[in-house]
Structure formats: structure tokens, C-alpha cells
Amino acid sequence: MSTAQPPQARSSCASALARTALALYPAAWRARYGDEVRALLDDSGADLRTIAGLAWQAMPAWVWPVRHLYDRPARMRSSLATVLVAWTALAGLALVFAQLTQAQGLTPAGHPIVAWSYWVFDAAVLVSVLAMAAGGLPLWLLMMRRARREHRLRDMAYLLSPVVVPVVYLTAVLVTVRLVRHADGVGPWWFLAFIVLGFAAAAVFAAGPGLALRRLRPRGPAVTVAASAAAVAAVTMGLAGAASIVAAVGLYLWAPQYAGYHQGWPLGLYLPMVVLAGAAAAVSAARGIRAIRPAAA
Amino acid sequence: MTDRLDRWADPPLLVLASLADQPKHGYAITQDVADTMGVRLSAGTLYAVISRLESRGLIEPLESEDRRRPYRLTAAGAHALAVQSERMTQVALVARERLRVNYGWACA
Numbered sequence: 001m002s003t004a005q006p007p008q009a010r011s012s013c014a015s016a017l018a019r020t021a022l023a024l025y026p027a028a029w030r031a032r033y034g035d036e037v038r039a040l041l042d043d044s045g046a047d048l049r050t051i052a053g054l055a056w057q058a059m060p061a062w063v064w065p066v067r068h069l070y071d072r073p074a075r076m077r078s079s080l081a082t083v084l085v086a087w088t089a090l091a092g093l094a095l096v097f098a099q100l101t102q103a104q105g106l107t108p109a110g111h112p113i114v115a116w117s118y119w120v121f122d123a124a125v126l127v128s129v130l131a132m133a134a135g136g137l138p139l140w141l142l143m144m145r146r147a148r149r150e151h152r153l154r155d156m157a158y159l160l161s162p163v164v165v166p167v168v169y170l171t172a173v174l175v176t177v178r179l180v181r182h183a184d185g186v187g188p189w190w191f192l193a194f195i196v197l198g199f200a201a202a203a204v205f206a207a208g209p210g211l212a213l214r215r216l217r218p219r220g221p222a223v224t225v226a227a228s229a230a231a232v233a234a235v236t237m238g239l240a241g242a243a244s245i246v247a248a249v250g251l252y253l254w255a256p257q258y259a260g261y262h263q264g265w266p267l268g269l270y271l272p273m274v275v276l277a278g279a280a281a282a283v284s285a286a287r288g289i290r291a292i293r294p295a296a297a
Numbered sequence: 298m299t300d301r302l303d304r305w306a307d308p309p310l311l312v313l314a315s316l317a318d319q320p321k322h323g324y325a326i327t328q329d330v331a332d333t334m335g336v337r338l339s340a341g342t343l344y345a346v347i348s349r350l351e352s353r354g355l356i357e358p359l360e361s362e363d364r365r366r367p368y369r370l371t372a373a374g375a376h377a378l379a380v381q382s383e384r385m386t387q388v389a390l391v392a393r394e395r396l397r398v399n400y401g402w403a404c405a
Binding site for chain 2: 046
């Protein structure tokens, strides 16, 4: 065994910051290596490079977690909750895209790329919604049965949010539209308000099952099936997002006759949001899929 | 330029090479790597490497009475290190020979 003896323990602001940087790591990683890293910091001290190194290495610890550390069902549940949030954001963006383009009948003649993008978008959204329903419903029923059996009212409320929230939102929108609509429709500010309210509703829609997953901690085949389905749903919704970007760019380039589509800022806003939500969905789905496979012996 | 080239040093390989001597804890590994190989491993890099090597079964932790847990090379780790060392030796031989022929450098 090595006889390397550490020098006198040093204490400094940098060491305190380096210890704080450990909070950036996943809990399982901290539980396994946290004490050892703190001991190393005690022995060797810390400087800016140490803090930066610890902070930087936290990212791969999240993205590519070491498999001997984590609880696989917990990893799948965590990935499912994140995929659901990112997928819901993508679905909300897809709805906005469809409302502003396809629902307005915007298909510039002589530009088949836009028409193909619409077709890919429609097919991908359909497959994605079906995958999410097919994978999510058995898990949802499993959790709902358990919540009912154990009289967990809060969890039942969380689980009912994907049912209740869209109904409440659509009812509110329909009533408001009926009240404020004039000859040209509802106007841009009301439309914007519906979008903002819609994304708030989507957040609640996705947060409910996510919280229920965290509290009820289901295990078994339903979680595995849901994680697989979530991956399919994430990939296809990402494809829909990519198709919508192609169509939006096509409209921007080739449809100056349509009011508003020659302006760059909606595209500049839409594109990063789709990319961000798509990346979050893809990374989380990949983590879920990785957790399905047992660790090598 | 030499400092930049030092960054090519592969941290997992450095840790495996350090543990080929005897089991060591984190601080002892950083000291050994710095003293014998001239590379300073930060805490973040070291434990990122240790977690990956442990996950792949190339090193294993030993029991420890305090927070300084030592690690040792496994048979798989020794094999991986031997294979990589062989490759590096081959690269070094080629590099030395070409430097000698084309630049007249006589490496020590």
C-alpha cells in the first residue's frame, strides 16, 4: 500500500467552494465518492483549477452516469419525468406551429419542401402521441390503482393533472374566445396570452405525473415499457420539431406574401426553444434507455 | 507547446499506471502521477476517471477505515494497461526512429 502522506490539512475559501461544487454531482455519485473527494481536497488543497475541474466534471456525471452506482428503476423514473416535461414543451411548440401555419393554410406553391415538412411533422406527431399514450397509460393506471388503494389523495390529484388541466385550459380558451372574438379573430395579444397560458398549463400537465413518479416510486415492466415508449416519443417529437423548423425556414424564405413570415424574430425564438426541448428530451430518453439494460457483471 | 502536448496524456492510463505499482488512495495517486509522470490530475478529473475505471471493472476499491479509500488494479485493468503500454511503446519506437533519421535527434 502507498505510504504517501498528505500534508497538513489546508482550509481556504477555494476549498469551501470546491466542496460546494460537489453539490453539482448526482446524489448517488456524491454518496459513493463525496467523502473521498473531500478527503483529497483536505489533503491537497484547492485552487480555481480544482473548482473548475470539479464543476466541469459534474456534467458528464449527469449525462453519462456510472452504471454501478445508480438504482435503475429510479433512473428510469427520473428520465421519464424529464422526458415528459421536455416532450410536453415540444408538443406545445408543435401546436403553436400548427396553429400559425397549417391551420392558416400556408403552403407556398412550388415549394414541396414545405409540404413534405408538414407531412413529416404530422406523421411524427401522430406516432409520438401514440407512443406516449401506449407507454404512459399502463404506468399511469398502475400508479393510479396504488394511489387509490392506499388513499393517497395528493398523488391521485397529481396523476389526474394530465386529464384535468387540458379540459380546464380548453374550456377557459373557448369561453374567452367566445367573449373577445371579433371579425378578424382574437387578435395577437389574446393569442399570445393563450400561448403563455398554454405553456403554463403544459408545465402543470407534465409536473403532475412527474411528482407522482417521484412519490410512488413504481417498479417493474410498466416502468421499462414506459421508458422505451418515452424514447420513441422523444425521438419522433424531436423529428416533428426538426420538420417544423424546416417548414418555418421555408415559409420565411419563400412565403413573403404571408403577413409576418418574412420576419426573422419568431423563427429566432422558435428554433432555439425546439432545439433546447429536443435536446433535453433526447438526453433524458437516452438515459432511460441506458438504465433499462442491466449493468455488466 | 510542450505544456499543451502534456494535455494529450490520457488520465485513465495515468491512473492505471499509478496503481500498477501498489494500491493507492486519491491523494497518493495524484502525488505519484505528478512525481513520476509529470502530470497534475485535478480532483474532478481523478474521481471522474476512478468512477469510470471502477464501473468497467479495471480497478476496485479496498476496505478503508477512514475516508481515504485505496484502489487497486484488477486483472482486467492490468491487461488493459499492458495492451495500451504496448501500443505506446510502438508509437514511441516509431517516433524515435523517425526523429533520429529525419532530424538527427538522439533520444536518451
